[in-house]
Amino acid sequence: MFACETRILQQLAVLVVCHGVAVGQIPSHYFLVQRPMSWSKAREFCQRHYVDLAVLNTEEQYFTLLNATLASKGSFWLGLRRQSILGGWTWVNGEELRYEHWYRWNIQGRCASMESMLAKDEKLLARYCDERHMSVCQGSGSPQSLAADSVGTDQLNLSWSVSAFMQMTPHSYNVTTCASSCATLLYSYTNGSAFMNVSIGNLTSATEYSIRIAAFVVRRDSVTGGRTTLQSNPTDLQVKTADSCEQHKVIAVVLKLLKLVSLAPPLWILYRILKKDDGYDDDDVESVHDVSSVELSTEDATIDLIPEKTRGIS
Structure with missing residues (x-):
């Protein structure tokens, strides 16, 4: 098995295992x-x-x-x-x-x-x-059913479901991505949808990343007047980005398919020209069959109309 195919299978296994861990988490605390x-x-x-x-x-x-x-x-x-x-x-x-x-x-x-x-x-x-x-x-509900919908060489798309309780609560998410170092991005939930989708870029190909997502709500303290941040328990996911050789292989396959598609029209025209050089084409063949069938059916009808005795006198 080639090295590229081996890496593809390894990445699929990681995504399946991590998606199974994320599904079924407690929606709130x-x-x-x-x-x-x-x-x-x-x-x-x-x-x-x-x-x-x-x-x-x-x-x-x-x-x-x-x-x-x-x-x-x-x-x-x-x-x-x-x-x-x-x-x-x-x-x-x-x-x-x-x-x-x-x-x-x-x-x-x-x-x-x-x-x-x-x-x-x-x-x-x-x-x-x-x-x-x-x-x-x-408290703040943790992200549910966290999954990587698509993984490229330098980017990936994440999605998770938002509980009905959190849909009615203004909140945001901290998304932390770690490999050799960690980076945290802030995403605000504003559309009231049952799902949240984010895209993370500037990643390195063929690299395994640890992703941690936590929801948080900012409240104003009615006593002190300050702001309090209430954060949920985090949800984790392991994802490995694709290798660049895989991308090149896919591009090569697509180019071959496009080349075959582009050759189809001239090949069909050449086929039609060769058929005409033989003296008749498919339409002529169909016409011959049609005439033969008509002649046979007419003869059969004539024979059925002549009585047997008349045939004997002749």
Whole structure:
């Protein structure tokens, strides 16, 4: 096997392994705050020190947090409330509650808590918002499903999915690329899309790079007036850039294909000229076949119309 083919297989193996590691990472991180507060005070605390009160968009996230709070045996405020007594329940990021795990329906309660001491899985409880309970804060969500979509000799394209919670939160990403030295670039998330795509250039061919991406949110501290940076756990990926010999090989193959395509029209014209030199072309052959078929069909029709006795008298 040639050296170029060997390098290609090695790079494909690296991309497959790294993509498998990145898929399935926990989308966000929750923090239990033991200090009892009202729902509004709990949210102010979470926004100052983290991002916001916990948002559980899916049942999977609900049960993940439920298992994490079982040992605490307490009541925890979530980022779930309704604007009016008869209104629907929405999370602090604007999404509606899409599942039902209520312990008891309290028509007067307008803020929701998770009751870890209750039996079974129905642990959501509607409470009065001025009650004092512990709370669950949510930090910056790590990039999910990080992958290298395309890798060249001196550049690569990265993509990752953005959780629904982070889509509603203004944030940015630090992308650190390391080989013999490290360089960090800042990318702001502004389009509200479910995916983030970035391109990294000025790389060296046939070089393995370690890439680390972390999301961060900048908050203004309401007490001190300063700014606080809240960063998520990083997501890592190993990628090796392509060798220049591979690029030259691909270019050579493309040039050969283009050469063959360019020769097709003159070859076809030459073929048609040679056929005409034989005295007839394909159209003439088709005409001969058509005439023969007509003559045969006419003869058959004439024979069928002559009675057998008349033939004998003749």
